[in-house]
Amino acid sequence: MQYSFRLAEILGHVPDPRKRPGTVKAIVEYTGLDRHQVSALLKNEVKYIPLKALSRLCDYLVEHGYVTADQLPGALFAVEPENFWELLARRQKVEMCLGVRRATGAELPHGSWLVASDSLLMGELLNGISTLGGTAKMQSTEANEFNSPQRPHPELLKQSLVWSPADDNVDEMRSRSHAVYEDFVESTSDRALIGLGSVKSNSVIELIVSNTFDCDPFVNQRYVDDPSLRSCPFMLRYRDEERQPES
Structure with missing residues (x-):
């Protein structure tokens, strides 16, 4: 680091x-x-x-x-950002959280799916962590007793799934998201939590961002007197025809 x-x-x-x-x-x-x-x-x-x-x-x-x-x-x-992969690889535990979408009224689990881009992103993360972004083979490392190079890697990789926000599952979505996030926060290991997707598909990201900038999750700040008073320094804009996140 x-x-x-x-x-x-x-x-x-x-x-x-x-x-x-x-x-x-x-x-x-x-x-x-x-x-x-x-x-x-x-x-x-x-x-x-x-x-x-x-x-x-x-x-x-x-x-x-x-x-x-x-x-x-x-x-x-x-x-420094160039050591991003090593930063993740040296964590004892890495948890990746994805949002699961489901069709309205569909029976579980048949009507549920992951967005393809989120799945691809998870694959890229797993590859980056295991190969240090493709640079591991170029690093000179000491050999262990089995004559294989020592590379930093997490002891535990965990995948968590939460419901993506929808009009018919707000309470269920928030309950599951809080459970996943609080379970991560309460663990004592050297750890990292990666929320894949955006707040539109993964509400755990809402909790990560709100905790980072010390503001309330799922609360819209568009009506503050001055834009500079908003807690979060960036804004995500979605197409008008898409479901808009509450925040």
Whole structure:
């Protein structure tokens, strides 16, 4: 797993030799850090940072209103996306959740099906996790006692199915989704939950997103006074003739 330092992103700092906004100078004067160290932090070129320096940077960001104290120090770090497959492969447990659609009034399980694109996506995920996105064979790894390469892989792969939202199964859909999500949250292993599809087909994604952005699931925020007051920073738009998610 590889982390990057997001100081420049938080400050909105864009290095430009033609402009000198004074960012480095302001941080140096407030924190007492070395000018070259601050410059390296802004360029994400440092290999380590002392806790004292990290504390002073956090104080600077809070006092100048860039972030709130409860967001730090986590807001300063990000996981690099190129190690996405390894990030999943190193989890002890990986759970994939898919939404199951069913025809109105159809008897179970004959009238139920999975969307083909979700099934294909699950296959791609399984392949990516097991091969580290196709890069595992290019990595030099130590051999074990059976002379086979050691690769990170989950100890447990689990598939969960939930009902896709429909007009005639709202209570059943929510009950099943909450059960799957709460079962994952309550487990104590090093784990990952992947919701396949979208909120239109998989309501567990609704719970994942609402928990991430600290808002209520299945609640529409279109009537807030200002768009900036919405809890979720993105919007999903569906065709008018399709069933619209409640949120």
